[in-house]
Amino acid sequence: MKAIVYKDYESGDIYFLKxxxxxxxxxxxxxxxxxxxxxxxxxxxNRLVPDFTGAERKYIAVAYDxxxxxxxxFAAVSKLKQEDISARPSWAxxxxxxxxxxxxxxxxKTIGTYKLLFVDSKYRGCNIGGQHxxxxxxxxxxxEDIEDLWVFVANGNEVxxxxxxxxxxxxxxxxxxxxxxxxxxxxxxxxx
Ligand SMILES: CC(C)(COP(=O)(O)OP(=O)(O)OC[C@H]1O[C@@H](n2cnc3c(N)ncnc32)[C@H](O)[C@@H]1OP(=O)(O)O)[C@@H](O)C(=O)NCCC(=O)NCCS
Numbered sequence: 001m002k003a004i005v006y007k008d009y010e011s012g013d014i015y016f017l018k019x020x021x022x023x024x025x026x027x028x029x030x031x032x033x034x035x036x037x038x039x040x041x042x043x044x045x046n047r048l049v050p051d052f053t054g055a056e057r058k059y060i061a062v063a064y065d066x067x068x069x070x071x072x073x074f075a076a077v078s079k080l081k082q083e084d085i086s087a088r089p090s091w092a093x094x095x096x097x098x099x100x101x102x103x104x105x106x107x108x109k110t111i112g113t114y115k116l117l118f119v120d121s122k123y124r125g126c127n128i129g130g131q132h133x134x135x136x137x138x139x140x141x142x143x144e145d146i147e148d149l150w151v152f153v154a155n156g157n158e159v160x161x162x163x164x165x166x167x168x169x170x171x172x173x174x175x176x177x178x179x180x181x182x183x184x185x186x187x188x189x190x191x192x
Contacts, residue, residue, distance in 0.1 A: 031156030
């Protein structure tokens with residue numbers, strides 16, 4: 001393994017991330033105990049592509065070993081409205097409990113979400129996830145209008161919440177009776 005090189009993208013074709021993204025979706029589906037079928041239905045085409053193309057402001061950090069992408073992280077900015085607070089995906093219609101945001105969350109508000117993070121298993125433990133997270137946090141905190149940052153951890157993978165706590169996130173609430181754990185922090189403006 002040569003030195004790992006990092007690149008970032010805010011637009012363009014992201015097809016080269018298909019395998020890594022699908023590996024992440026499989027990783028989550030294999031561990032999920034609550035609605036694993038919903039996790040298993042997620043893939044590059046229905047998760048990352050629409051999220052990336054649909055967001056006005058988005059950021060992907062990619063780690064390369066030579067020419068080969070071996071890890072990536074994805075974040076985006078969105079404007080939350082009142083209807084987003086009560087919104088539920090079709091598979092969550094019968095599940096009670098809080099959704100993605102607290103019921104009394106003060107909106108409208110611009111938020112940044114750390115959406116996806118994955119490092120190829122052969123490369124874990126070498127601070128590649130840490131480098132990705134530093135890039136993501138710097139980018140998220142570079143937006144003047146972002147008030148809060150969010151990250152959502154899939155059930156079965158709760159241990160990774162400890163990883164996000166290293167980057168300032170604190171547990172906010174349990175989403176859809178344990179399907180996801182939501183972590184939150186106030187945005188901190190980057191100092192010049
Ligand atoms: C989570 C993940 C991206 C971390 O990447 P990595 O390159 O192995 O992480 P790093 O080497 O930068 O680790 C940084 C620190 O976080 C800790 N850490 C890494 N993975 C962790 C995990 N899954 N849970 C808790 N802590 C973790 C490391 O012990 C290390 O701690 P230290 O700085 O005190 O030594 C990687 O394990 C992965 O891809 N996991 C599978 C997918 C996943 O869980 N993605 C997150 C979806 S929400």
